[in-house]
């Protein structure tokens with residue numbers, strides 16, 4: 001942004017040059033961020049999935065078919081087994097560059113989707129992503145005075161990697177998020193800071209975790225922003241095989257050689273493009289390339305347990321804002337969402353029957369990677385406007 005102002009200033013008078021220069025200094029500021037490793041202990045009951053002992057992990061088709069069977073329909077249930085997590089959640093906490101007094105005890109908690117980690121929220125780089133702050137949710141929130149916490153979900157980035165099948169599932173990850181929110185409110189997650197209201201901002205699987213937290217712990221979260229999200233798991237399963245899932249350890253031994261076989265990546269570049277990126281021209285090719293090159297992992301247990309999180313949250317009253325592109329292939333069959341009341345985005349409000357307010361925004365042409373498309377700045381502006389209108 002500062003660059004635009006500076007080049008504009010070349011054709012303006014010396015006085016406005018002076019004004020622009022000082023304004024540039026202000027707008028080029030960054031939030032002040034700290035890297036944290038937050039110890040978490042959490043317990044939950046996870047699903048026991050029937051994974052064949054002879055599953056052919058060299059076959060993307062076999063892996064996809066298994067996931068499709070396990071996601072099944074929401075009616076399928078599996079036995080439950082108590083499980084626990086003891087480890088660290090890695091995170092970047094950022095103090096905003098602009099001070100807004102009545103936002104100092106509010107925090108936006110960022111929960112990424114699968115194969116993404118905390119860097120998704122910085123526009124794929126730290127402290128600045130591609131094109132400076134163009135795709136940085138953190139940067140936008142910082143300019144509006146919100147403290148932010150972008151975490152690595154358990155099993156990605158620098159967080160503890162649990163068993164990717166028996167442990168890394170919606171139920172235990174929701175319990176981890178619950179403990180994290182308790183720690184934010186108690187002042188133990190970010191040393192010296194107490195946050196009274198937590199705004200949950202999710203992407204994709206992260207949004208499903210928000211849905212699960214609204215169901216299981218309806219008092220935790222003051223407002224939800226759910227991006228790359230919809231009402232049904234049917235498209236999630238139907239359109240997945242094109243990504244050619246493979247074990248991360250065989251796909252990239254250098255980065256992921258130590259991970260168990262149940263940790264997967266999307267191995268097909270055209271498949272990842274088809275599944276996650278909307279219409280041609282809706283994103284910068286350099287952003288797509290960096291996202292493919294830097295992709296993180298997804299646990300087989302996460303994919304298998306999605307249906308357990310995507311369901312009605314009967315007691316949550318928190319306001320909800322949904323941002324999903326009209327060309328999202330993960331939550332809309334054949335990447336065709338429509339944009340009215342019948343769209344999966346609008347229908348997803350039915351999962352929050354007691355919400356004070358549920359609304360949605362559908363960026364045109366945009367695929368699943370809401371914060372990484374050209375429409376990102378508009379999506380950020382829309383959700384922040386919703387938060388402001390609803391008392392945050």
Ligand SMILES: *[C@@H]1O[C@H](CO)[C@@H](O)[C@H](O)[C@H]1NC(C)=O
Pocket residue numbers: 117118119152157158
């Ligand atoms: C993990 O930690 C290393 C070393 O501090 C850091 O360079 C890297 O950016 C971190 N990974 C992520 C995904 O943030």
Ligand SMILES: *[C@@H]1O[C@H](CO)[C@@H](O)[C@H](O)[C@H]1NC(C)=O
Pocket residue numbers: 102391392
């Ligand atoms: C926060 O303070 C600003 C003025 O500084 C005011 O306009 C806004 O209504 C306040 N918001 C809330 C939720 O109190």
